[in-house]
């Protein structure tokens with residue numbers, strides 16, 4: 049019998065430690081899933097520094113999802129009209145390599161794209177960058193993180209000179225005031241919220257402000273809930289800044305010595321008196337003033353945000369405007385304070401470290417920076433000029449590249465774009481036109497598999513060994529403790545096999561994932577995310593470790609440097625953080641008489657993304673049996689909608705059906721639907737049938753959080 053394994057929950061970016069036990073335990077019957085597979089048992093790991101033994105329903109039930117509906121063998125077909133046929137790994141990999149070679153010769157390297165995921169481990173991400181950006185000479189690797197937190201990345205880079213969340217989870221218990229904006233933390237990052245909620249309950253003077261058009265479980269716990277009109281975040285943030293400046297609650301020494309751009313910022317916020325802000329945001333003046341008062345009275349303010357800020361056509365501007373508040377008050381680089389982006393996926397952070405977006409390179413380097421390219425080329429043993437200076441296609445541009453024929457090979461790994469992309473009918477139409485789509489995943493069927501020419505079975509978490517980094521920069525080694533089903537192989541190994549077939553034998557002479565990780569950490573030397581002190585062996589021996597962890601750093605030293613920027617020196621040229629000065633442009637698609645409601649989308653407590661795992665877990669299906677559309681009673685009355693009846697939401701792009709939930713938890717003028725249901729799970733209930741792809745010009749993240757709709761009885 050295999051003994052207990054310590055690992056990391058593979059769902060969200062909170063990154064809780066798990067202990068996993070094999071199905072057969074002395075004196076206990078073996079639990080089985082609905083297909084009869086034995087089920088591994090998971091529970092919280094009390095030794096994990098980020099979660100201290102806590103775990104939510106997703107982590108607790110992960111064992112049920114591991115064996116059902118798995119893709120076990122490589123499959124191939126020449127056209128989407130044909131059925132798949134089972135083939136050998138050699139035949140599948142040869143076909144992939146041939147099609148890449150042909151597209152490269154005929155159309156150039158930029159005709160090849162890979163679309164990955166924050167579910168990949170750091171080793172998978174790293175090998176993908178080396179293959180695409182180094183060997184093939186295209187920066188066309190992007191991940192579903194583009195849909196999730198690329199505005200946070202752009203905001204950090206523009207304000208601080210580097211990506212990287214400055215805070216740590218201990219700050220949840222050290223803050224005087226938590227400012228949560230655009231995040232339903234209680235449902236989407238439950239263990240972060242548990243820690244914050246306990247602190248809030250225990251310490252009366254601690255204030256909790258939640259900004260969200262919905263009265264979510266997060267908002268229920270707040271001292272002050274600001275149900276703003278969607279798209280007015282910048283107005284509210286500028287309004288709080290206006291009052292702090294008017295009252296003199298700024299840190300003049302910090303502003304003077306550690307920042308630049310304050311004067312222009314001060315001029316912009318002078319236009320945001322509370323009367324104007326309250327009118328624009330749909331709030332009471334007293335509530336705007338109270339929010340500013342909480343900021344002013346707190347010694348340490350911690351702000352938390354996620355998709356509600358990031359998934360916006362002005363997402364980067366929102367993030368930077370929030371960071372402004374920390375810069376003017378000096379609330380950064382100290383316990384309990386700072387702007388803290390909560391990442392969606394378990395290893396979106398590791399992906400950023402490994403260069404897993406179309407504009408970045410390993411070690412928080414930038415594609416556009418010639419010195420950064422040269423450093424990576426040297427690390428990869430490639431001639432100068434191998435890496436293109438042009439950023440690759442972001443996620444949505446891969447879809448439009450399929451429409452125009454500029455993308456000839458589309459390789460998708462560990463994600464399900466046929467559900468998660470905006471404007472889903474347009475996305476599906478583009479996928480149907482793809483000359484050659486490779487779909488590398490652990491599960492079958494999925495919605496995206498319908499559009500593939502080749503299916504490559506991937507080993508998933510638990511069946512391969514690799515590192516993952518959570519939102520507070522803690523790296524955990526996730527060991528192999530089960531055998532992959534059938535012929536499934538680790539993602540990095542599949543990419544290495546293709547790289548070798550393309551002639552890059554020296555670059556891909558890597559024996560195992562520990563060797564891949566060692567090569568990756570060497571490229572982080574002297575970078576903000578320095579991981580040169582980490583290795584699989586050390587992580588296995590010592591457990592999770594936070595970066596930065598340069599070579600030679602002891603565990604005790606590592607514990608003493610939990611926050612970035614404690615020295616108040618930033619990664620900009622002159623070491624100063626940069627204020628931003630933005631007025632809001634509002635929503636990309638405002639409401640009008642034909643589409644009078646703002647639709648916002650989001651996640652539910654139990655489900656994960658497109659349900660590839662959670663849709664197969666009975667307990668979670670009982671929690672969330674069907675997709676519901678939340679609508680305010682006033683809007684429901686206007687549109688003749690009754691509670692629990694079926695309604696159709698319509699936008700300029702399409703329509704979707706949901707069960708109506710008439711509730712005062714949603715602000716009038718706004719409706720909410722969950723994003724989890726794809727065509728496989730519910731006919732015509734796809735939230736992204738409604739959404740649009742208009743994106744933030746800086747982060748290129750689509751505005752999945754808001755579009756104009758009308759709602760009618762179905």
Ligand code: SF4
Nearest residue numbers: 057060063064104107
């Ligand atoms: Fe997993 Fe996130 Fe739940 Fe923690 S909070 S158990 S990481 S899904």
